Amino acid sequence: MPLQPVTRRSVPDEVFDQVLAEVVDGEIEAGEALPSERRLAEVLGVSRPAVREALQRMAQTRLLDVRHGGATTVRDFRRFGGLDLLPRLLVRKGDLDTAVARSILEARLVVGPGVAALAAERGGPALEALLTDTVDALGATDDGVEQQLHALTFWDQVVDAADSMVFRLMFNSLRAAYEPALVALAPLMAEEVGQVGAYRLLTSAIGAGDPETVRAAADRVLRPATTSLLTALAALTSQESP
Amino acid sequence: MPLQPVTRRSVPDEVFDQVLAEVVDGEIEAGEALPSERRLAEVLGVSRPAVREALQRMAQTRLLDVRHGGATTVRDFRRFGGLDLLPRLLVRKGDLDTAVARSILEARLVVGPGVAALAAERGGPALEALLTDTVDALGATDDGVEQQLHALTFWDQVVDAADSMVFRLMFNSLRAAYEPALVALAPLMAEEVGQVGAYRLLTSAIGAGDPETVRAAADRVLRPATTSLLTALAALTSQESP
DNA sequence: CGGGCGATCTGGTCATACCACTTGACCACC
């Protein structure tokens, strides 16, 4: 096993994760009050500032409602949580949440073609050249992880060209959720990132600039893996429910 | 003027906003180092824990890179920022960023129909009844703000029915950015939320369940206001650039 | 000249004290 960097988790990190787990795994219902900072500090065996820092970070992500003088209460993460919660929701209590995984695949299929269409409107020949280089690099390797990285670069360039702050920020959040799992996902994504031809078609469609053609080409890149993974997920789900 | 709750901003909040402004408004370039916590505390006239809390919150949103023993450096928010940054990017240095506003409108137009189509696949008659009630309420008022709230409820129910965690989280972030500006946006959104007929068509299309019809109906709800606002934004932009 | 060591930066953590706010109970006073 290759040596890997030691991870040093700070005390507030630890507290944050524990509280987050309580909230996300439903140990504490929305609306319920958390123990006081002093009490938490005592129970967890850490200082109050450490607890405080963790709780404030939770509040920042709209998962807690901290009120001066009053109790700190839990908010409904399903109603207030942001995209950054995604990695934490994808794996709950140690298991993959298939419904969440499904939603990621579906969202990709909706957003990807839309972004590509926008990019095509604004990219010009410079974009096509850039993407061609990336696809060349993608085609030049057989390593699943490297292929995924090139594919990520491809979409990164597309998002850039789309010149859309909203899609850029969405992409950032999704990438942040995706990258840590990249190695584990290599076998699952092989079907998609191995299709160099589909990427080439999408690239030239973007260069040509017709939105509908681009949408179709982007769909062709994303759909095959999406379909087979959705099928696999459905099998998993029916298997675990009975 | 109606009385409104007094807002008390905490010290860490204040620090957070100041540092965020430095980063987002480009006063500190990506990669540059921030002053040390002690120095910041001194300069801002607050305690170190207060500074610390603010910086940790910045780090949580991937805007800073805090390393034990080393300097705290600024990250490129364009590459790492999440959707929660949106409201802060929409208004930069006191002015509306038209490019960001444009991207919001475009994203709506891409995502809205996609979500509606998913909802149609999964909603069933119960959803149609729910949406009908909401549209009835929308049609029953002439107040622009109330209309927007009903429209927001409408989409909230659509997102719920789509049963997609990713779209749910996206919607949460977008709503969090949208709601505070709701009153100011009333005149701009009047064109959209006043079209009760379009909402009715979308509702029955969702009830019928054909994805393509739903997409078209959702587009019909969103496009008119999108187009006119995009035109208005374009005029604003050309006016400010020369 | 190169490697090692230590001074001195940085952030990480803690204990403690006190301030500010909310809540609810209690108690006059209409």
Add this chain to the structure above:
DNA sequence: GGTGGTCAAGTGGTATGACCAGATCGCCCG
């Protein structure tokens, strides 16, 4: 009976000062 006032207790908010731990860099010795 309700209104408003008062107060104590509990909660979060802030500050201070101390010390721990990792990173950095320059000096000095081999």
